[in-house]
Amino acid sequence: MAQWLAMDARDSSGGAVQSNRKGDSPGENIVKRLSPSKRRLGHQCSPDSSIPSSSGTPDLDHREIVKELYERQKKSDTPESDENELSFLFGRSCNINTTLRMAIEKPTIVCSRSPLKWGNTQRLANKQDLADTWGRTFLWYHDYVKSYDELRNLDFTDFKVLFRNRFSPVSWMLYAWNSFKNGIEGVTFTNDSWYPNNKEMQKCLDEHCNSYYGSLAETMMHDVIDKMRAIQMTEEEYSCMLAITLFRADYRLSRHASQYIQSVGDEFTKALSEHVLKNEASQSELKAMDRLATLMCMLTSVQHLAHKEDDTVTFMAIFHMADMHGLPYEMHTNIPERCMVETVATVCKENMVETMCKD
Secondary structure (H helix, E strand, O other): OOHHHHOOOOOOOOOOOOOOOOOOOHHHHHOOOOOHHHHOOOOEEOOOOOOEEOOOOOOOOHHHHHHHHHHHHHHHHOOOOOOOOHHHHOOOOOOOOOOHHHHHHOHHHOOOOOOOOOOOOOEEOOHHHHHHHHHHHHHHHHHHHHOOHHHHHOOHHHHHHHHHHHHHHHHHHHHHHHHHHOOOOEEEOOOOEEEEOOHHHHOOOOHHHHHHHHHHHHHHHHHHHHHHHHHOOOHHHHHHHHHHHHOOOOOOOOHHHHHHHHHHHHHHHHHHHHHHHHHOOOOOHHHHHHHHHHHHHHHHHHHHHHHHHHHHHHHHHHOOOOOOOOHHHHHHOOOOHHHHHHHHHHHHHHHHHHHHHHO
């Protein structure tokens, strides 16, 4: 089952990753490595859907969930590099001129698993870095998403919708965390470059970089990184926030898929809540709730960044800026690129005719 997600998947022994059996409860996969006594989780399938609900699921060991989420995040951040691939050896730039379906099935056609260099900011970003960091982020995201057996309960249509719509907010949580962790005043890229939030430094960059990251960097700094700094966010909390950002209900999913995704996300939210309450117990419950509220506000912030990025990529693709067409365009907009270009061309023509008539 779920052959689309198993493709290009590799477990620790090098074999293909197998999908879970149908009927697992949302919390069961996340604690599958626990002792047998903690695995006995009830589940109940909806009569008209193969996606199980969490009805009747007993309390889970949320400490183990936090640990599991942390391990998944760390594994995605430190992948086994494709050092034997010619594309890696010769530093091939990312290939974003492909379709989403092809990229899901074979993500390494987009980019090789080169080491992530979040803290290595030797130079300011250029036009090529925009496509390269987008492509490398896509591969990181694919590796992170495929680590969740829970998603193999979805059919390909629902998975594609979720994969596409959660890419941007999850990516902004990733960028914000790595900029915060490395003390970078701006957006750190996946290679050895970065985009500064400083307006004077931005004047040295080409228009493509400023068009893409100008307002996004400022929003990320104020709405996300400042919150991370205020509470000195921990990596365990970040790992939970990544998972919660991914597993959010979406009206564009089928009804049962949306309910299922939300039920998994609810377990991750509970795990984060208990983690925060436990760690802040020496202070006060009020302080713990305030910390949790700050973390939850970040979900809205990264979603806002995602909407802004969607608009930016759409604009840049239409006007052929920074090569933001192909896969980035498909990931960031629902409107077929050809239709959008034709619409813009028509509007420009009408405006030109109207101007000529006035003259």
